[in-house]
Amino acid sequence: xxFTTLALxxxxxxxxxxxxxxxxxxxxxxxxxxxxxxMSIRSASPVHLTAWGAEHKGIFxxxxxxxxxxxNSPAQNSATFVLNKADGTLSLYTEGKPWQQxxxxxxxxxxxxxxxxxxxxPAPRNAERGGWxxxxxxxxxxxxxxxxxxxxxxxxxxxxxRILPYxxxxxxxxxxxxxSIAARVVVAENPVKCLYSxx
Numbered sequence: 036x037x038f039t040t041l042a043l044x045x046x047x048x049x050x051x052x053x054x055x056x057x058x059x060x061x062x063x064x065x066x067x068x069x070x071x072x073x074m075s076i077r078s079a080s081p082v083h084l085t086a087w088g089a090e091h092k093g094i095f096x097x098x099x100x101x102x103x104x105x106x107n108s109p110a111q112n113s114a115t116f117v118l119n120k121a122d123g124t125l126s127l128y129t130e131g132k133p134w135q136q137x138x139x140x141x142x143x144x145x146x147x148x149x150x151x152x153x154x155x156x157p158a159p160r161n162a163e164r165g166g167w168x169x170x171x172x173x174x175x176x177x178x179x180x181x182x183x184x185x186x187x188x189x190x191x192x193x194x195x196x197r198i199l200p201y202x203x204x205x206x207x208x209x210x211x212x213x214x215s216i217a218a219r220v221v222v223a224e225n226p227v228k229c230l231y232s233x234x
Contacts (some may be wrong), residue, residue: 068117068120069117069120069169069220070115070116070117070223071169071223072087072113072114072115072116072221072222073087073116073218073220074086074087075096075196075218075219076216076218077186077215077216081194081196082096082196082216085097087113087114088103088113089101089114089135090103091234092151092232092234093150093151094197095195096186096216097194097195098112098113098195099112099193099194101113101114101231103229103231104229105230106229108228108229111229115128115226115229116128123167125137125167126151127151127231128223128226128227129230133155133230134153134154135151135153135231136151136164137149138158138162139162139166139200140159145159145161145162145208146199146208147201147202153233166180169220174219174220179200181201182217183201184199184200184215184216185198185199185210185213185215186214186216187206187208187210187211187212187214188211198216199213
């Protein structure tokens with residue numbers, strides 16, 4: 036899929052913090068980390084080119100207002116992520132203490148549920164923290180080698196969609212009308228550290 040300059044401009048205008056892809060953390064020479072935002076790719080859908088946000092331990096797209104406290108910055112309406120390429124873990128970009136790290140539960144109970152924990156908070160028994168990567172050719176975020184994700188209507192008044200990796204279930208965890216999407220990585224030039232809501 037072609038990713039146009041217009042699409043990059045649309046995301047940049049929406050968030051104000053993303054730019055051209057790079058393999059280094061902004062302002063450092065650390066090639067083991069990538070700091071980036073994500074937008075959903077699904078042509079002719081309500082979620083196309085909408086930025087991912089984080090709140091209430093979940094990842095969403097098309098949020099009207101993200102619940103996060105940002106450091107030395109106005110409120111942001113999109114989340115910034117950090118990929119640690121050494122161990123394949125994915126975190127939210129925070130001050131570091133407390134850290135907020137994503138996990139996926141692909142078990143029969145979890146059905147692909149993706150959430151984040153804060154600080155020393157334990158993840159569920161079947162949670163997986165590793166397995167994240169960025170496909171260099173497509174610049175898509177992948178989990179467990181796949182770039183397939185779902186955007187499921189959250190039922191909230193803001194028409195947001197819950198994001199889950201696709202694990203072979205079209206409408207997981209009692210969600211309905213889920214859309215298959217790809218997750219386009221747009222690396223942050225001026226990343227903003229935030230603490231995202233925990234409940």
